[in-house]
Amino acid sequence: SKTHKIAVIAGDGIGQEVMPEGLRAVEAAARKFGIDIEFSHFDWAHCGYYAQHGKMMPDDWFDQLKGFEAIFFGAVGWPATVPDHVSLWGSLLKFRRDFDLYVNLRPVRLMPGVPCPLANRKPGDIDFYVVRENTEGEYSAIGGRMFEGTERETVIQESVFSRKGTDRILKFAFDLAQSRPKKHLTSATKSNGIAITMPYWDERVEAMGAKYPDVRRDKYHIDILTAHFVLNPDRFDVVVASNLFGDILSDLGPACAGTIGIAPSANINPTRELPSLFEPVHGSAPDIFGKNIANPVATIWSGAMMLDFLGNGEGKYRQAHDAMLAAIEEVLVNGPTTPDLGGKSNTTEVGKAIAAAI
Amino acid sequence: SKTHKIAVIAGDGIGQEVMPEGLRAVEAAARKFGIDIEFSHFDWAHCGYYAQHGKMMPDDWFDQLKGFEAIFFGAVGWPATVPDHVSLWGSLLKFRRDFDLYVNLRPVRLMPGVPCPLANRKPGDIDFYVVRENTEGEYSAIGGRMFEGTERETVIQESVFSRKGTDRILKFAFDLAQSRPKKHLTSATKSNGIAITMPYWDERVEAMGAKYPDVRRDKYHIDILTAHFVLNPDRFDVVVASNLFGDILSDLGPACAGTIGIAPSANINPTRELPSLFEPVHGSAPDIFGKNIANPVATIWSGAMMLDFLGNGEGKYRQAHDAMLAAIEEVLVNGPTTPDLGGKSNTTEVGKAIAAAI
Numbered sequence: 283s284k285t286h287k288i289a290v291i292a293g294d295g296i297g298q299e300v301m302p303e304g305l306r307a308v309e310a311a312a313r314k315f316g317i318d319i320e321f322s323h324f325d326w327a328h329c330g331y332y333a334q335h336g337k338m339m340p341d342d343w344f345d346q347l348k349g350f351e352a353i354f355f356g357a358v359g360w361p362a363t364v365p366d367h368v369s370l371w372g373s374l375l376k377f378r379r380d381f382d383l384y385v386n387l388r389p390v391r392l393m394p395g396v397p398c399p400l401a402n403r404k405p406g407d408i409d410f411y412v413v414r415e416n417t418e419g420e421y422s423a424i425g426g427r428m429f430e431g432t433e434r435e436t437v438i439q440e441s442v443f444s445r446k447g448t449d450r451i452l453k454f455a456f457d458l459a460q461s462r463p464k465k466h467l468t469s470a471t472k473s474n475g476i477a478i479t480m481p482y483w484d485e486r487v488e489a490m491g492a493k494y495p496d497v498r499r500d501k502y503h504i505d506i507l508t509a510h511f512v513l514n515p516d517r518f519d520v521v522v523a524s525n526l527f528g529d530i531l532s533d534l535g536p537a538c539a540g541t542i543g544i545a546p547s548a549n550i551n552p553t554r555e556l557p558s559l560f561e562p563v564h565g566s567a568p569d570i571f572g573k574n575i576a577n578p579v580a581t582i583w584s585g586a587m588m589l590d591f592l593g594n595g596e597g598k599y600r601q602a603h604d605a606m607l608a609a610i611e612e613v614l615v616n617g618p619t620t621p622d623l624g625g626k627s628n629t630t631e632v633g634k635a636i637a638a639a640i
Numbered sequence: 641s642k643t644h645k646i647a648v649i650a651g652d653g654i655g656q657e658v659m660p661e662g663l664r665a666v667e668a669a670a671r672k673f674g675i676d677i678e679f680s681h682f683d684w685a686h687c688g689y690y691a692q693h694g695k696m697m698p699d700d701w702f703d704q705l706k707g708f709e710a711i712f713f714g715a716v717g718w719p720a721t722v723p724d725h726v727s728l729w730g731s732l733l734k735f736r737r738d739f740d741l742y743v744n745l746r747p748v749r750l751m752p753g754v755p756c757p758l759a760n761r762k763p764g765d766i767d768f769y770v771v772r773e774n775t776e777g778e779y780s781a782i783g784g785r786m787f788e789g790t791e792r793e794t795v796i797q798e799s800v801f802s803r804k805g806t807d808r809i810l811k812f813a814f815d816l817a818q819s820r821p822k823k824h825l826t827s828a829t830k831s832n833g834i835a836i837t838m839p840y841w842d843e844r845v846e847a848m849g850a851k852y853p854d855v856r857r858d859k860y861h862i863d864i865l866t867a868h869f870v871l872n873p874d875r876f877d878v879v880v881a882s883n884l885f886g887d888i889l890s891d892l893g894p895a896c897a898g899t900i901g902i903a904p905s906a907n908i909n910p911t912r913e914l915p916s917l918f919e920p921v922h923g924s925a926p927d928i929f930g931k932n933i934a935n936p937v938a939t940i941w942s943g944a945m946m947l948d949f950l951g952n953g954e955g956k957y958r959q960a961h962d963a964m965l966a967a968i969e970e971v972l973v974n975g976p977t978t979p980d981l982g983g984k985s986n987t988t989e990v991g992k993a994i995a996a997a998i
């Protein structure tokens with residue numbers, strides 16, 4: 283049977299603490315379901331590397347990574363020494379762009395055992411996906427400053443939406459919606475205010491929607507959409523959004539479902555010609571780093587999404603994914619849990635418990 | 641004593657239904673505190689006008705309005721007949737820009753009697769201001785399409801941040817924070833991803849903050865900031881944000897405090913050389929228009945902010961504002977209330993009850 287080659291990059295801060303638990307869980311599931319994985323560790327794409335080399339990654343990073351099927355990623359960013367935009371654009375955002383990981387898929391689910399900040403919501407009430415465009419839109423590197431340092435200083439940045447970039451993320455989202463029982467797609471827009479790019483987004487949603495007559499679709503401006511995440515999270519099934527709006531919704535959604543600490547994500551290149559990347563939604567969290575109290579669930583869940591991806595959602599791969607999710611649920615309900623969920627256990631204890639439950 | 645000249649524009653949809661109640665309440669408070677107001681009604685800046693004239697407003701709108709001290713505004717937008725970006729950029733957003741209403745001030749408060757969607761939050765726990773830049777930033781009209789209608793179609797829009805535009809909104813926000821007991825300012829950023837304009841925003845916050853050593857300041861990226869609105873709304877005092885981020889936060893905040901239906905706003909030109917504009921945060925709500933069930937509280941509260949503004953927050957003007965707020969609270973607690981708050985009363989009944997309580 284095939285050996286899956288996975289690159290592992292723990293990165294900065296709590297990325298270092300949660301990654302060993304992600305690996306422990308993936309290894310347990312792989313062993314149990316007879317999936318053959320080979321991990322290769324890379325000690326760059328973190329701010330310590332930057333301090334030594336003046337860059338986040340070696341020049342041949344692309345060649346070093348391109349042959350892998352997937353990258354299992356922790357977190358990056360250490361603003362005390364490297365500005366975030368330097369560390370992120372020098373690593374994670376480069377991966378997303380250069381490996382053309384145009385889908386950022388982020389499940390939002392209220393899990394059993396997780397206290398919900400919303401009144402009267404129970405597991406099952408919140409269960410949807412944010413499908414985020416991941417390569418273009420508001421995250422551009424085009425623009426600059428004029429009249430620098432003077433009263434007339436002006437800073438301009440361009441958002442770029444291409445038909446190719448817009449249509450392919452919409453297609454992914456409509457396909458996903460069509461595969462789910464509710465067949466419901468919500469588009470995040472802001473065409474009333476962001477009056478050039480967002481009306482275009484709306485047009486492409488209409489055009490793509492016409493090909494999916496069985497998918498019910500609606501759209502909300504991003505401002506009121508964030509309100510509905512709080513007031514009516516049960517209204518959503520698949521939410522498709524631009525790069526920036528998807529970024530916002532995929533932190534807000536998990537917060538409504540209790541915590542960012544368990545939210546996973548998959549950065550996917552559906553062609554599979556280049557590695558896809560799996561990472562927790564949370565960042566490197568310098569404030570809690572070093573205490574070994576970070577919640578490893580987001581990384582473990584991301585690992586489950588990675589296994590599912592490796593097998594195209596089929597057979598033993600899907601079983602491995604489901605077993606990992608079941609183990610996560612079991613441990614969330616019965617403990618041990620980390621302090622962010624009110625528990626007293628550390629990262630390693632929770633990771634071991636989940637691996638054991640698998 | 642001075643007569644204050646106010647322009648009234650009810651606009652579209654429920655703007656038509658809530659404005660009479662806004663006026664009723666403002667008149668009651670003005671009468672009680674001996675404030676002299678003269679209202680002039682304008683029947684344009686709505687989509688019905690567009691249908692007849694092919695534009696939202698007459699060509700001399702600026703001259704017609706520029707002599708007023710304030711504009712009391714309902715809502716605009718009727719997407720079934722006029723695309724939102726056309727109606728909004730042809731009216732409300734024109735006012736904001738051409739009258740240089742660079743401050744959009746939006747209180748977020750959990751009011752007694754309002755059911756809160758967040759678990760275990762009571763009145764007093766949520767009480768902050770969103771200070772939104774209101775004239776530039778992501779809301780630009782610069783950009784366009786290339787290769788239209790082809791596979792290569794590309795759409796570009798520019799965000800524009802000027803030193804003048806950034807510094808003046810920051811100054812307003814720091815002044816406001818300094819005047820409040822907690823003296824705490826939170827800046828909304830996204831400098832890790834939006835890597836040209838947002839690092840600039842951060843720089844200007846630093847620079848302005850240096851002049852306010854007694855104001856404690858922090859910053860969050862917009863994604864995690866929306867999460868904190870849900871998880872830790874008690875953490876905020878004054879939140880300053882760019883045009884788009886402020887738009888999002890000022891819908892999300894009120895949702896966390898129960899409902900958009902009561903959230904007011906002031907669009908202020910602090911020089912007072914041109915009229916400031918007061919409007920509910922909610923829009924024209926085509927879905928409920930015609931039933932007379934819209935909640936008039938947001939408009940009444942906006943009217944209270946207008947009275948406060950007319951008197952610079954002093955004397956009988958502040959008293960009138962406070963009396964209106966007290967009346968709103970009384971009616972929120974004892975009823976009558978509109979269906980969005982679980983009540984059975986209509987817009988007029990609620991408006992009359994608040995006016996009577998004043």
Ligand SMILES: CC(C)[C@H](C(=O)O)[C@@H](O)C(=O)O
Pocket residue numbers: 474475505728733887921923
């Ligand atoms: C209607 C729309 C253009 C407007 C905005 O985005 O500013 C509204 O959402 C607001 O918050 O006042």
Ligand SMILES: CC(C)[C@H](C(=O)O)[C@@H](O)C(=O)O
Pocket residue numbers: 370375529563565832833863
């Ligand atoms: C770290 C940051 C650049 C990144 C993003 O904005 O995409 C993160 O917030 C995410 O959601 O993956």
